Amino acid sequence: MVLKYIIKTAYKGLTANKFRSFLTILGILIGIASIILIVSIGQGAQNLVLSQVQSMGSKNIFILPGKHDTSMSSGFSMIMSDSLKNKDLDELKKKSNVPNAVNVFPIVLSTSLVKYGNNTYRPMVFGSTPELMALYDTFPDQGEMFTEEDITGKTLVVILGEKVKNELFGTDEAIGRRIKIKDASFLVIGIFPKSGQKGFMNFDDIIFVPYSTAQTYILGTKYYNRLVVEVDSEENVARAKSDIENTLRDSHNIEDSKDDDFSIETTESMINSISIITNVLTLFLASVASISLIVGGVGIMNIVLVSVTERTKEIGLRKALGATQKDILYQFLLESVFLTGVGGISGVIIGTLLSFFVSYILTNFAGYDWPFSFSISAAVLGFSVSALIGLVFGLYPAKKAAQLSPIEALRRE
Amino acid sequence: MEDLIKIENLCKSYQGEGCLTPVLKEINFSIAKGEFVAIMGPSGSGKSTLLHMLGFLDTQSAGKYYFEGKTMDDYGQEKIAHIRNHKMGFVFQSFNLLNKTSVLDNVKLPLLYSGISEDKWDKLAIDAIAKVKMEHRIDHTPGQLSGGEQQRVAIARALVMNPEVIFADEPTGNLDSKSGQIIMEILQDLNDAGETIVLITHEKSTAMHAKRIIHILDGQIDSDTKLEQQLKAKDSYTK
Secondary structure, three states: OOHHHHHHHHHHHHHOOHHHHHHHHHHHHHHHHHHHHHHHHHHHHHHHHHHHHHOOOOOEEEEEEOOOOOOOOHHHHHHHOOOOEHHHHHHHHOOOOOOOEEEEEEEEEEEOOEEEOOEEEOOEEEEEOHHHHHHOOOOOOEEOOOOHHHHHOOOOEEEEOHHHHHHHHOOOOOOOOEEEEOOEEEEEEEEOOOOOEEOOEEHHHEEEEEHHHHHHHHHOOOEOOEEEEEEOOHHHHHHHHHHHHHHHHHHOOOOOHHHOOEEEEEHHHHHHHHHHHHHHHHHHHHHHHHHHHHHHHHHHHHHHHHHHHHOHHHHHHHHHOOOOHHHHHHHHHHHHHHHHHHHHHHHHHHHHHHHHHHHHHHHHOOOOOOOOOOOHHHHHHHHHHHHHHHHHHHHHHHHHHHOOOHHHHHHOO | OOEEEEEEEEEEEEEOOOOEEEEEEEEEEEEEOOOEEEEEOOOOOOHHHHHHHHOOOOOOOEEEEEEOOEOHHHOOHHHHHHHHHHHEEEEOOOOOOOOOOOHHHHHHHHHHOOOOOHHHHHHHHHHHHHHOOOHHHOOOOHHHOOHHHHHHHHHHHHHOOOOOEEEEEOOOOOOOHHHHHHHHHHHHHHHHOOOEEEEEEOOHHHHOOOOEEEEEEOOEEEEEEEHHHHHHHHHHHHO
């Protein structure tokens, strides 16, 4: 039978019961749209997180205190550990220890209550060096950055993130005013422009101070929460990482790597870890959504079976007029694939529109820099899976139709 | 004349609940090309079952059925479908037209499975429709036609492949007498033009349009008479 007429016959069969066909298509449509939406959101989340990691620079190595393992207590021990001290900073700065290191930046982190007049706010206290901010390409657009002298002298100066400035001063001028953190009075010398999220930190919601000042007047500690090593080139990151490990083991008198009280992460290793987590999560959610496709497939089988029953006499007639079993099989298989194919295409379109809508809402109303992501592979896979479901679930009723005895079929009223 | 159809000791039984019900018993006859045969008998006599077997729509329980010298066993499913398509035309009592499909497309239906090039379909279908004088209704759907007209379309569908034989199962059964008369005249004209026709009917007036009447009673041939013999017999009785 000519393909054009198989398609025409299948189309006629489906349009004879438009509403029923629509309801059947809906099952597949919802399944495919859910998968497209989940994959798109998963990719969007992955892109967002990866862009954060990449914004930290591919030449930087991050040293964290405490041993990194997969246990639940790992994160807690990292926060509480005091293993990164001033001695480590000095050792890492020595060219003989890490020849490829261009710069080493200490970081101290905390949250603290900040007061100006009657206004109070609790931002992130971020203590480091001006050079670190240069790595993030972030500079005050009002006032100025503190200097090396401020670090050495533990000067009580602060640069405010845009949101912190607004919370404490509103529209008033902030430069030259003093804010209170714990018992110390800090002079506001600069304000960052609106910068958003960079390297997992909201730069609008920080106060930036010399690390030595933060340790002395805010945290009362002598250790660092992070050390960042800037390497001369991307190619030397692996070698520098190894040099850092050796230097810190010497500094901490560690002989076996199992006893390391620090962990080292490169941008590449972070990207790999994050990609694995988001991919697994997306795959899991897509698998859950694909259950709806199986439910949709059962619906397709049911409807094609009903169609075979309703058109038994027509099948008998076609066989009497010369249709082979194959002709009848293809006709009903095509009806099934047509239903799932339309459901698949509609699902891809609606899933993509929903993904765009979610991206728009998250970007414009929730403050995330959430990129819209359309996965061609997910769309192709979604459509192929829906067509395959049509074939698999349509096969039984189509075979049933093909095997009908013409005379039995013709007798049916 | 060459035999188109030949059956030898044909039997058909249906398996009921625990027992075998014989429908046809030891049927023997042959039909030559160009004949117009009516198989006549009361309801339940087995005449429709016989037609289904002649049309390769059903299989016999015992005996042999030769169509053009070959039995159904000589062919596979595909070939049987091909023979039904190319060599047999079917006309049913209930017309069996596709409801939402035009007269032209209904008549084209056998061509879909024929392997004939698509560009010839319209001409073949229109020629067949012209033979039953339904050209003016070509774009109508069956719902827009009378019973007689629907049956004429069904005959056109049976003719479109120019078959060796037309099997007509009670073609006038659902029609008024006037429409029935028209249908029988069409079948007679086709036979006059050389078409072999096998007609199933329970009405003597319909059977009288044929040139030979095989009378079936309780699954067996009761009589097999050519119309000329019947007429001669009638004449001699009158004299």
